[in-house]
Amino acid sequence: MAQDDNIYYTRGMEVPETPEPGATPEFWEKTAVVGKPSPRVDGYERLSGTAVYPSDIKLPNMIYGAILRCPHPNARVKKLDAGRARKMPGVRAVITGDSDAAKNLKWRYDDFTTPLFDPHCRFEGEAVAAVAADTPYQARDALAAIHVEYEVLPHLADHDRALDENAPKVHETGNLVGKDEYSRGDVQKGFARADTVVERTYNTQCELHTPMELHGCVANWDGDRLTIWESSQGVYAVQSTISEVLDLPFSRVRVIGHYMGGGFGSKLQPGKYTVLAALLARQAARPVKMILTREETYLSVGNRPASTMHVKAGMRSDGTLTALDFRCTGPSGAYPAGGTSLMDWLVRDLYQCDNVSCRSNDVYINAGPARPFRAPGHPQGSWALEQMIDELAGKTGMDPVDLRLKNIPEISQARGRMPYTTTGLARCIREGAEKFGWKDAVKKARQHNQSNGHVKHGAGMAACLWIAGGGGQPSTVVIRLFRDGSVNLNMGASDIGTGTKTIMALVAAEELGVRPEMIQIEHADTGTTQYATPSGGSKTVPTEAPTVRNAAVEVKRRVLEMASGDLGVPAEDLDYKGAEIVSRSDKDKRIRVTEVSRLKKRGVVVGVGYRGPNPAGKTVNPFGAQFCELEVNQKTGEIRILRFVAAHDSGRVMNRLTYDNQVFGGIVMGIGFGLTEFRQLDARQTGKLCNRNWHDYKLPTALDVPADMESLPIEIDDPEANNTGAKGLGEPVTIPTAPAIANALYMATGIRFTRAPVTPLEVRRHLDLQKEG
Known part of the structure; x- marks a missing residue:
């Protein structure tokens, strides 16, 4: 490559001065790329169809999972017979509440724990059994062949009646989940001092989650190691839940979620379908794809x-x-x-x-x-x-x-x-x-x-x-600057369609003076990327962006230390100016980043960034x-x-x-x-x-x-x-x-x-x- 080829840098870009080692970077007063209208770094992949979503995953010998769901809002499973389903063509695995693989497993709702297949189904759509077959159609046919006898119980669908004495009880302890109270001052005195008092009752209906990409995953075992491709807002949250339910070390559960087609909060956590896909895959010794139908999502993935x-x-x-x-x-x-x-x-x-x-x-x-x-x-x-x-x-x-x-x-x-x-x-x-x-x-x-x-x-x-x-801890990002000036950015956060990857590329480009398109991004893979909390609550950018900047600052600090030997001046006297490193005291002393001898010899310099705490008080x-x-x-x-x-x-x-x-x-x-x-x-x-x-x-x-x-x-x-x-x-x-x-x-x-x-x-x-x- 020619010496004057600036493909990796933006000419004329203003790059902030490098802080002293260990110092917090100064707040950006003016930015060159951050804040400007920039196309997504993965725009081509998303528009062309080459982006691989979990729904697109196809593995050799893959089969398809499906879940039998309770058709009643409140019922007990009295008898379940899956014998016919097991004998049907193409059926490779069947799991019920009596199966050895599932009967001791627990599922947690906040601090409330139930069996994975609870015989008391308290909502329409609760999982009763699961099958895996060679085709989705064979899996659905097998579900239809499972015979279930239910004791249908009185149901409660109106929350305004929940605390009535005669209302059906959803749980034996009653229908009150909990109370929350808050007060300041004295409202009665406040109303007494008012010239106008208005009171009114308002109602809002339940709104259902229905993102474009259906909920689901692909599960595959390699010996005792499980890999899951999940449509998820947080791969580490999936890893944690599945490890807990299946009693596996984190190191044996890898979760990948490079693309996902919408979640809006419904994919901050895995569903039972993730566990069931893993169990079916282990029983069948085949990869299992478990993607819910649209009708299923309306029942079981939140609201x-x-x-x-x-x-x-x-x-x-x-x-x-x-x-x-x-x-x-x-x-x-x-x-x-x-x-x-x-x-x-x-x-x-x-x-x-x-x-x-x-x-x-x-x-x-x-x-x-x-x-x-x-x-x-x-x-x-x-x-x-x-x-x-x-x-x-x-x-x-x-x-x-x-x-x-x-x-x-x-x-x-x-x-x-x-x-x-x-x-x-x-x-x-x-x-x-x-x-x-x-x-x-x-x-x-x-x-x-x-x-x-x-x-x-x-x-x-x-x-x-x-x-x-406001974001917050924890977050870790690793940035690698290669000897040709290109960059790799490694983070665990998911891009849930909001453009997170693009913004992180802009932050790194702003700090390092490289063009955003020269930054390769690895993200949302528990096997290869750094820990991150799920992307939700509008916290991803304010959490990850300062972490990316801290990692970029660490890269600059290390490169300045390397360049000080080439220029014969202390690192504290050097400024990182994008394509070049320049001495503050002698402007004639400068060197291109790609010509720093120790960087050329090592091939890469690594900077690790961490998210600091939010301001105290x-x-x-x-x-x-x-x-x-x-x-x-x-x-x-x-x-x-x-x-x-x-x-x-x-x-x-x-x-x-x-x-x-x-x-x-x-x-x-x-x-x-x-x-x-x-x-x-x-x-x-x-x-x-x-x-x-x-x-x-x-x-x-x-x-x-x-x-x-x-x-x-x-x-x-x-x-x-x-x-x-x-x-x-x-x-x-x-x-x-x-x-x-x-x-x-x-x-x-x-x-x-x-x-x-x-x-x-x-x-x-x-x-x-x-x-x-």
Whole structure:
């Protein structure tokens, strides 16, 4: 290669000075590649189909697994006969609760442990048996041949009835999973000081996980070593669970998850299907592919729990909040799963209020257990709180924007008044309103609605924070700089479709002065990459990005030590300037990185980076505000969203393309929560799930999403958060979407829709009630 060939470097790139050995790198004041709109480093693979997802894995002699599931929401297995199934063509393995391979194995839901095949099936879709056969069709035929006799028991499908004395008991101990209480100040005195008091009950329906790639895995044994290709948000979490269930050392369980087609929290943990695939593969001595059907995922891989929330709020005439009282009930499902987890957090922390009381009842029902679902608890709580704030503004004639700005906290009240590293809530509201043209939009909507036409317009807004999004320990990243100037980046974190690999490449490129396309990335493989926690909670970028930067800084430090011998000056006198290393005291003393003699001799230099702790005594949180304009056809009840503006403070924008993608995707998911998605159980008769497919479970389509969506980053330097200044973004965008829609619907119709989702049928029903007075 020619000496002047700069293919591995970007000419003119500003590279930060190298810190002294052991010193923390200075906060980036200006960046060359970070923050710019950059295409994904694996874009070609994803678009061309060459990316290998677990669903694509094909191994020699591979067979196919399938699970027999209980068809009842509450039943006991009285008798199971798999004799016919074992004799069917192509069947290689059958496992039941009586099989030696499974009868002593346990499965854990939080701190609740059950047999892997529990004879008491407490939700429709619980695993009863599993088979593996040469083809998926033979496996399904074998399931049909297994004879099971059930004792069908009374079921409970309504969480509002769970604590009634006469309600069926999901567990012998009763239907209460647990209670959670929080308070500060004195709410009764707060209400006594209020000039306006409003209280209302809000409901949200259960939202089902349904990512594009189905849940599942491929399991293969090599002697006593197990390899699993899993569609997972965290390969180390899968390794830990499978090692525990199968009583295997971690060193004998390898989990690979290079690509995955969506998870949104449902793939933060493995399912029973992972264990069953491993057991079938060991029994058959063949690799087993176990990919669930879409119908199965609706039953067994989690959901966003439904909720019933009662909110009472008090406010002075000047807009000061004096008291907030929040009561809620939510279902974990058949096992503990956080049915009310974080549902009250926005009430506790979003707005300045000295007197707050929250009480939550987490209950059991006979349905699949919940799982984390993009900002667990927050969209439900936001649906209630942000409509209540809007109603308070209407009662007193205040503008909803002004009322929110009146009650901006500077500290985290729910964390013992701990200060935020930065808070952009006020800027999100103020600048988002300006970008949206809030006052003009409200004026035009009201003028339009004075006509006698049947299509009415509305504008609404809502704000949020996300409890997490600051990242944290542990994280380890290894970077290798090769003698030709190219780079290998090794990390355990999963890229769940958000562009994590791209952002990490940009961070390494920024620090080392290399072009991002010259960085090879290894990730999400417990056999070859470094430990990482699962990618979820909007913590991946703020966790891994500073770790990558620390690893790059260590590489630079080592290269400077090597170059000091070539230049005859101390390493402390040298600056790493991308393609070159230059003496600070004598600019004529310089050397190209690829010409450093010890690097050329060794062939590679390795830097290991670790994630440091978050700032002591402070909290790192992202904030946001969203604005919606819509129209309602009063004849049909149809809602058409016209535009959205989303203003979010998530620290430094790391890649503008993936940033905007996250914003638009979060809005779409919030539209589903607010307008179209709900789990329909046959509560009165069978307790079974009625809408277990994409036809009956209404995900938003292109026809439900506005073409006019704007992403407005509110970038605030946050050097205390971490050395890159990044905060989480994935979760916050979904939180305020639905209440912004609901508040716009109120302006359009004069009706406060307290039950989500708001379907056309619901709109028409309320309009008819409105006419009847």
